[in-house]
Amino acid sequence: MESSVPPAPALHQTYAEALPELSVPWRADVPPDPQLVWLDEELARELGLDPAWLRSEDGIALLTGQVEGTTAQAYAGHQFGTANPLLGDGRAVLLGDLVDPCGRRVDLHLKGSGRTPFARGGDGKAPLGPMLREAVIGRWLHACGVPTTRALAVLTTGERIAPRQGVTDEPGALLVRVAASHLRVGTFEYAAWHLGPEATERLVEHAIARHHPTADGPLGLLDAVAGAQAELVAQWMLLGFVHGVMNTDNMAISGEGIDYGPCAVLDAHRRDAVFSSIDRSGRYAYGNQPGIALWNLSRFAETLVPLIDPEDPNAAVERATAVLETFETRFLDAYARGLAAKLGIDGEREEVLGLGTELFALLEQQRIDHTGFFRALDEGRAEPLFAEQDPFVRWAARREEMRAAPAAPAGATPANPLYVPRNVHLDAALRAAHLGDLGPAGEMLEAVGAPFVRRPERAHLEGPGDGGEDFLTFCGT
Ligand code: AMP
Ligand code: MG
16 A cells, blocks of 8 residues: 655755765764754745655654764855864754755755764854744745745754853754755865865866856856855845855855854944944944955855966966956946835936935935835835935936836835844844744744735834844854
């Protein structure tokens, strides 16, 4: 008789097979009392996984890493501008990859699964708050159409984690993450620094095949990654998102955002906004993000130079530099396109950028809420606030022209999210979860998963709340 129980998904080890030097076989710890806290059922179905099966004993075994073939990945990186030759999955394992029903290959990755050979001084554990934070951020960015890794599930392990800065002892947790892959700029740095050109070449081929199949060789890969990062960071800027720790090991080759630790979303628009307690110099401030992306891409380019022209390093550097020099204009193109959509206008790039600069200066001067401003534009509530102010008057005139145009869409849907993971509300939800009440975190996950549609019962999540100005995050990644 045929069993009605769906089979466990076939997990492949595409990465470990192609690049055995870039990971070590490693098993996750067995958690004493795993409890599923949150499952993204929609994502499960997208992956071809049955949510009911994932909740079963076999499903929990998969979600806690109790499967064959898992590995801890090696990588290096520049952290806050300083090279670190050996990082790697210190508290995570790659479960493997699968091909979803649409033919896309994705990694399943488990964070918080215990010490690995890359753990250095760390305990290998992950607290519940930061794992929920990563789930919320990935879900929100995805709902806003931004390329991102996503949480499939968050579980508690049954252990307690020692107190850390700003937080008392808290529940241990696991995050099951879905990503196009876990190839990072830091993976290339590890290969270039420790393994040499042959392995780096294989890594290039693997990355091209997996993410940028039309790219031609290492220079083509650099070009494709620069383009993907320009698009990504433009979208972050438009949403007011601050990643917070854009080290090269936290930049994915796929162009997805990854490793949401001390990240935050702007309340008042401020170019120098920093929310991470560890970013004392403000290196990863909101307004620095495009420049940092280019800095990281330059470190990526350095790993490729020996492959671009093995005979003539100067010529290779010149060719790589020419690609890096396209970043600014690609970023501005993407940013202007996105800004025009947010403002509900069209126009030449320079015109849109000029208006944007003036509008943002106005927001900054008057400490106006980033998300609230754009949403007020969508809902026709901005006029009373800014009626007399020059850039606003120009915007209103431009928008009227658009509305009068024959092709104007009738009753257009909002371009701007209403619900964003506001620092104050997210923090309150994570604190409640820490104390055992998962209600507010669940509510936040629901709200950010449908961020454009107003729901009266979620009115309390709309505004910034009190005390967001001096907000600090203490999350590791
Ligand atoms: P990130 O914060 O993403 O830049 O990660 C820096 C490095 O620290 C990575 O190699 C992580 O795997 C590692 N790491 C972070 N937290 C822990 C922990 N609790 N135990 C072991 N390794 C950790
Ligand atoms: Mg990281």
